[in-house]
Amino acid sequence: MAKQLPQDLALSLTYTPSTDSTFAVVYGCNEKQMRDIERRVRSIGRERLIAMVDKLVDGFALQSGRFESGSWNPSTDMSNAKARGYLELCLDSRKLVDNIRAVKRQISKLMAEIDEFGSFFASLDDKAHPNARKKARQFKKAGDQMKKRLQDVINEYDDKIDECNMIVGNTTLAMQTVWNQIARHDSDLSTKIAHANTRIALETKREGIQMRSIALLTMVYLPFSSVAAVFSMDMFNWNAQDGDSVVSNYIWVFATFAIGFTAITLFAWHHITCRHERRADEDASEIQSKMV
Numbered sequence: 595m596a597k598q599l600p601q602d603l604a605l606s607l608t609y610t611p612s613t614d615s616t617f618a619v620v621y622g623c624n625e626k627q628m629r630d631i632e633r634r635v636r637s638i639g640r641e642r643l644i645a646m647v648d649k650l651v652d653g654f655a656l657q658s659g660r661f662e663s664g665s666w667n668p669s670t671d672m673s674n675a676k677a678r679g680y681l682e683l684c685l686d687s688r689k690l691v692d693n694i695r696a697v698k699r700q701i702s703k704l705m706a707e708i709d710e711f712g713s714f715f716a717s718l719d720d721k722a723h724p725n726a727r728k729k730a731r732q733f734k735k736a737g738d739q740m741k742k743r744l745q746d747v748i749n750e751y752d753d754k755i756d757e758c759n760m761i762v763g764n765t766t767l768a769m770q771t772v773w774n775q776i777a778r779h780d781s782d783l784s785t786k787i788a789h790a791n792t793r794i795a796l797e798t799k800r801e802g803i804q805m806r807s808i809a810l811l812t813m814v815y816l817p818f819s820s821v822a823a824v825f826s827m828d829m830f831n832w833n834a835q836d837g838d839s840v841v842s843n844y845i846w847v848f849a850t851f852a853i854g855f856t857a858i859t860l861f862a863w864h865h866i867t868c869r870h871e872r873r874a875d876e877d878a879s880e881i882q883s884k885m886v
Contacts, residue, residue: 647754687758
């Protein structure tokens with residue numbers, strides 16, 4: 595073969611339409627490659643497919659073993675990478691099942707060809723073809739052995755298909771269990787949020803009742819208190835004589851203190867309200883973080 599490509603191989607195919615046969619010749623084989631080709635043809639790809647299934651089953655057993663060893667938390671044990679690994683495992687199982695079924699179809703065709711050749715040898719006439727019956731018996735014996743071996747291979751392929759389907763089924767069950775756990779966690783969180791909203795609503799209702807009571811008392815007593823305070827102040831001289839002033843010269847003191855105390859009250863109200871709003875925002879952020 596080519597010197598630039600050591601251990602290079604060449605394949606020649608010849609198709610005979612009259613017998614519907616295909617003959618292949620591989621050129622450039624060494625002893626190891628010839629044994630490898632013979633082994634592959636003899637086993638009909640069995641070793642390769644069986645090894646792939648065993649590797650797939652071993653990988654699934656390693657990944658699923660930790661679920662049987664103890665408790666697990668879906669939020670930490672089922673990350674995106676691990677979920678992708680289970681999905682790839684499931685897809686590989688389906689592809690491998692398709693490959694095995696394709697090989698089984700070819701084996702079934704080979705078994706049908708064996709029966710056809712057996713019928714052909716059995717129909718030969720001893721006069722036209724000497725030793726035809728002897729050849730028919732020999733081919734029937736060899737054909738039965740080949741069909742028995744091929745049937746054993748098919749049965750083993752069926753077992754491996756069942757193992758691949760087991761991987762797909764168990765992977766589907768595991769993913770469904772994870773989603774159920776996540777849905778249960780979300781349901782518990784929603785229940786807690788509903789209870790918290792109920793408590794907030796009850797507290798808001800009680801505060802609303804108290805505020806209405808305070809407002810009612812304020813509306814009743816505030817006018818009387820204001821009028822009483824104004825008439826009881828020394829700032830006004832209601833019995834002023836001619837030339838005397840009704841309003842005291844120190845009325846500015848009253849105005850200064852009134853405006854100052856009003857400003858302090860408004861500032862305290864604003865500060866307390868902002869603090870309650872910040873606390874409410876922190877509680878809302880904490881609830882959202884738990885939901886995520």
